[in-house]
Amino acid sequence: MQVAAVNAHARKRYGEFVQALDFAFEQLGELKKMIDKMRPRTRVQGAWRNATPDELKGMYKKACADLEALRAHAMQYESELISRDWRV
Incomplete structure (x- = not known):
């Protein structure tokens, strides 16, 4: 009975993790x-420095790639848990 409770808790936590990943992708x-x-602007000397659209696009692509890698790793972990029937 205790294993079933732990398995249910693990499924719930994994579901929350997947939902958080989906939310992050939506926000991105x-x-x-x-x-x-x-649109790019000319920078005035001594003013605040903002990232250019090209820099932001690079950061966006890196964030998406990192989230995809995390999602792929999570899917690999999920299949391992399913193959073990979520036993602890």
């Missing part, structure tokens, strides 16, 4: 829309 999609609307 909104960010991509904003980056696409940006």
Whole structure:
């Protein structure tokens, strides 16, 4: 009985993790829309330095790649748990 409770808890935590990944991808999609609307500006000496749209696009691609790698690793871990029937 204790193993079933632990397995249910593990499934719940994994589900929350997957939902958090999905939410992060949704937010990055909104960010991509904003980056696409940006236009480069000339920088005034001594003013605040903001990232250019090209720099932001690079950061966006890196964040997406990192999240994809995390998702792939999570999927690999999920299949391992399913193959073991989520036993602890």
